[in-house]
Amino acid sequence: MRNFNGLEARGAALVTGASRGLGFALAGKLKERGFELILHGRDAEALSAAAEKLGAAYYAADLSAEGAAKALYERIKADGFTLSVLVNNAGLGASGEAWTVSEERDGELIAVNVCAATELSKLFLSDACGRGYGALLNVCSVGAFQPGPYTASYYASKAYLHSYTLAVREEAKKYGVTVCSLCPGPLDTEFFGRAGAKKPRGAMSAEKAAGYAVKKFSAGGKTIVPGFLNRLARVVPAPVRAAFVASVKRPG
Numbered sequence: 048m049r050n051f052n053g054l055e056a057r058g059a060a061l062v063t064g065a066s067r068g069l070g071f072a073l074a075g076k077l078k079e080r081g082f083e084l085i086l087h088g089r090d091a092e093a094l095s096a097a098a099e100k101l102g103a104a105y106y107a108a109d110l111s112a113e114g115a116a117k118a119l120y121e122r123i124k125a126d127g128f129t130l131s132v133l134v135n136n137a138g139l140g141a142s143g144e145a146w147t148v149s150e151e152r153d154g155e156l157i158a159v160n161v162c163a164a165t166e167l168s169k170l171f172l173s174d175a176c177g178r179g180y181g182a183l184l185n186v187c188s189v190g191a192f193q194p195g196p197y198t199a200s201y202y203a204s205k206a207y208l209h210s211y212t213l214a215v216r217e218e219a220k221k222y223g224v225t226v227c228s229l230c231p232g233p234l235d236t237e238f239f240g241r242a243g244a245k246k247p248r249g250a251m252s253a254e255k256a257a258g259y260a261v262k263k264f265s266a267g268g269k270t271i272v273p274g275f276l277n278r279l280a281r282v283v284p285a286p287v288r289a290a291f292v293a294s295v296k297r298p299g
């Protein structure tokens with residue numbers, strides 16, 4: 048599958064973490080491409096408002112809870128939807144010296160960014176590869192490309208998801224299923240505030256990142272990095288990038 052043309056008449060797109068931020072923007076771009084939309088979020092009020100704006104179905108679930116990802120996927124299938132696209136976007140960050148981050152925060156981060164994204168990828172790929180069509184977009188980060196001092200568990204979670212995504216991309220190819228990794232730089236969303244960090248200056252709008260992402264996703268892009276400077280930064284050696292991250296994120 049090289050583009051969305053063959054998919055539009057054949058199913059729905061599920062975007063997790065679509066109650067706000069990048070997920071909401073990605074959902075809007077998929078709607079423009081003609082997909083029937085299903086939004087997921089945790090905050091039921093924000094989610095229903097987002098779904099109303101986009102004319103989408105919606106399902107609330109806390110993906111950090113044991114078994115929640117599987118239950119969400121099964122509920123959507125039981126309601127008669129066939130998913131041709133899955134965007135694993137739900138995610139959260141944590142900041143500060145690694146040993147000061149609470150066990151609860153790290154647990155939630157790993158449960159959502161790593162475990163739920165893996166579980167949903169597997170359930171989706173099992174169906175899509177069996178059917179012979181589908182496209183999966185996992186939202187990682189430029190933080191996947193090097194260690195992240197003062198945001199260690201978050202960068203590590205995205206490095207895991209990026210590596211996993213590129214591996215299953217190879218496996219799914221022969222079944223006609225496309226798998227892509229989206230690696231944005233800093234975005235102008237509520238993410239940093241919720242992670243107890245300061246939003247960097249020059250953060251890209253979610254709308255702009257989503258427009259670029261969906262264009263590249265529809266063309267089957269492998270590692271999708273919105274923003275020219277973010278793409279250029281990849282030529283800098285990883286240890287230098289990690290030292291830069293430390294200097295920017297070091298508290299005080």
Ligand SMILES: NC(=O)c1ccc[n+]([C@@H]2O[C@H](COP(=O)([O-])OP(=O)(O)OC[C@H]3O[C@@H](n4cnc5c(N)ncnc54)[C@H](OP(=O)(O)O)[C@@H]3O)[C@@H](O)[C@H]2O)c1
Pocket residue numbers: 063064065066067068069070087088089090091093094108109110111136137138139140155159186187188189230231232233234235236237238239241
């Ligand atoms: N912001 C950045 O600079 C940046 C950069 C690179 C990558 N990313 C990635 O982009 C994705 C979206 O981030 P964003 O910037 O749009 O952040 P955001 O505005 O904080 O939105 C995060 C979304 O994830 C959902 N979510 C968080 N914890 C959840 C949980 N336990 N169960 C279910 N849903 C949960 C939130 O749902 P509720 O609002 O309903 O709680 C919300 O819809 C994340 O994967 C993030 O890691 C962000």
